[in-house]
Amino acid sequence: MTKELLTPDYIFESSWEVCNKVGGIYTVLSTRANTLQAKFHDRLFFIGPDFWQGKENPLFIESDNLCAAWRKHAAEKDNLSVRVGRWNIPGNPIVILVDFQPFFAQKNDIYTEMWNHYQVDSLHAYGDYDEASMFSYAAGKVVESFYRYNLTETDKVIYQAHEWMTGMGALYLQMAVPEIATIFTTHATSIGRSIAGNDKPLYDYLFAYNGDQMAEELNMQSKHSIEKQTAHHVDCFTTVSEITNNECKELLEKPADVVLMNGFEDDFVPKGATFTGKRKRARAVMLRTANCLLGTDMGDDTLIVGTSGRYEFKNKGINVFLESLNRLNRDKNLKKNILAFINVPGWVGDAREDLQQRLKSKEKFNTPLEVPFITHWLHNMTHDQVLDMLKYMGMSNHPEDKVKVVFVPCYLDGKDGILNKQYYDLILGEDLSVYPSYYEPWGYTPLESVAFHVPTITTDLAGFGLWVNSLKNQHGIDDGVEVLHRSDYNYSEVADGIKDTISAFSMKTDAEVKEIRKRAGQVAEQALWKHFIEYYYEAYDFALRHAMQRQLG
Structure with a gap:
């Protein structure tokens, strides 16, 4: 007999990325909102930082009448400055944006309180720690105020905090309003990301790392401390994949109570004739841009391959992708032209005027532009990792090279001056995508790629790759996803694996590719x-039961 899950009456979720498009967590929250909104309606509240006063935020639609009485009370009685409105995404959930600046005046008292109650060490704070902590604490205060004004102890309430940046609010609520059940979700441990980013072997050696010791060595004590203490004290600790759960066990000394895998919605994927038209236009733009830059005449039978994401050269596997392209270029058996796009925002300057001139004219060109690798100038042309590696490997985009590489170092927002297409309107033009991550708690980029029917190559060090390996009937690129085994030391095998997969894919017939x-x-x-939301319902139940015991206890 399955036990009936406890369901919350109210859910509050706080994150630095509410109405603030920074990274993957924005995707998690904004795509999931519709599913939760359908079930909980306006008993779901997202809380984000308000640094938009006086500036237009297209993601936030302010409303004067939502929660008007409470808002007045919060301002007058609790000294809280909040704006309430709706998030401009499918589902349009209620959002509370909080101005956390006033809390800086109490910073030392807040940190002392956190040390006394939870041994959170804020002594070594630097960078974004103070800002994140003040927002986090303010978010906790907002929920406390809302609860005392609008709710009673018979209401089952969940507070879910995302990443170390919101841990302090969860801990504050456990002290101030013990009736509220708390969930903390880490999307990547700060220490794990730091170890990987500092070129230390993370996986083969994970069992031997001590999180506290590494935090000291990497100057991460404060972030690690809030993350670890929150994980240990909340009612339900969660993370986003089995691979990150291994990190949590070792580095935070606490395994997740529930793994909340990252789903997504495909409502942004065009259908039918719209899809076909967009794909055709995307390919035309990519080929035209490359041909103008390189002085070549690559046709529609060119195999377009791409990678994208944050500019983390090693963690995202950009280095191993470039290595594989270099090896592919030397492969005598390669029959097709391969055009590889690296869509990764760098320290970008202006769009290239010489390329813009060529794109405006109707003619074809047979001479390359100078630096025929890049669509926009960089502020650090001489110290860019992608350009450095291409130079080091001797890749030159010569007309006779079968493999050409184009680096697009800007955000694809539709107005970059060269491609002028949004990211999603471009990636559907690719034939194959490559995301050979070394450090990737989940991996939205390969998931979005397959949603656009673009087969992808990823690794089993990405949460998404591990999940694909667990599916039935998944046997490599013929089934849409090639998951390469990756470890701390098999860089060369991964490069060969990518090379071989692209090469094999380039020989597929049209009918095979369609399948x-x-x-x-x-x-x-x-x-x-609709499949992954079940894990959240499990976490709500876990947290609510734990909070009840905590109060009895």
Whole structure:
């Protein structure tokens, strides 16, 4: 007999990325909102930082009448400055943006309180620690105020905090309003990311690392401390994949109570004729840009391959992708032209005027522009990791090279001056994508790729890759996703694996490719929120039961 899950009456979720598009957590929250909104309606509240006063935020639609009485009370009685409105995303959930600046005056008292109650060490704070902590504490205060004004202890309330940046608010609520059940979600441990980013071997050696010791060595004591103490004290500790759960066990000395895998919605994937038209236009733009830059005449039979994401050269596997392209270029058996795009925002300057001139004219060009690798100038042309590696490997984008590489170092927001297409309107033009991550708690980029029916190559060090390995009927690129085994020391094998997969894919017939693209879409279907939301309901139940025991105890 399955036990009935306890369901919350109210859910509050706080994150630095509410109405603030910074990274992957924005995708988690904004795509999941619709599914939760359908079930909980306006008993779901997102809390984010308000640094938009006096500035237009297209993601936030302010409302004067939402929670008006409480808002007045919060301002007058609790000294809280909040704006209430709706998030401009599917589901349009209620959002509370809080001005956390006033809390800086109490910073030392807040840190002392956190040390006395939870041994949170804020002594070594630097960088974004203070700002994040003040927002986090303010968010906790907002929920306390809302609870005391609007709710009673018979209401089952969940407070979910995302990442170390919001841990302090969860801990504050456990002290101030013990009736509220707390959930803390880490999307990547700060120490794990730091170890990987500092070129230390993370995986083979994970069992031997001590999180506290590494925090000291890498000057991360305060972030690690809030993350670890929150993980240990909340009612339910969660993370986003089995791979990150291993980190939590070792580095935070606490395994997750529930693993909340990241789903997504495919409502931004065009269908039918719209899809076909967009794909055609994306390919035309990519080929035209490359041909103008390189002075070549690559046609529509060119295999377009791409990678994208944050500019973490090692963690995202950009280095191993470039290595594989270099090896592919030397492969005598390669029959097709390969055009590889690196869509990764760097320290970008202006769009290239010489390239813009060529793109405006109708003619074809047979001479390359100078630096025929890059669409926009960089502020650090002489110290850029992608350009450095291409130079080091001797790749030159010569007309006779079968493999050409184009680096697009800007955000694809539709107005970059060269491609002028949004990211999603461009990636559907690719034939194959490559995300050979070394450090990737989940991996939205390969998941989005297969949602657009673009087969992808990833690794088993990405949460998404591990999940694909757990699916039935998943046997490599023929089923839409190639998951390469990756460890601390097999860089060369991974480069060969990418090279061989691209090479094999380039020989597929049109009928085979059509079938592979269909299967890629089917993988994405299995990761929709309607499947993964169940883990959240499990976490709510776990947290609510734990909070009850905590109060009895």
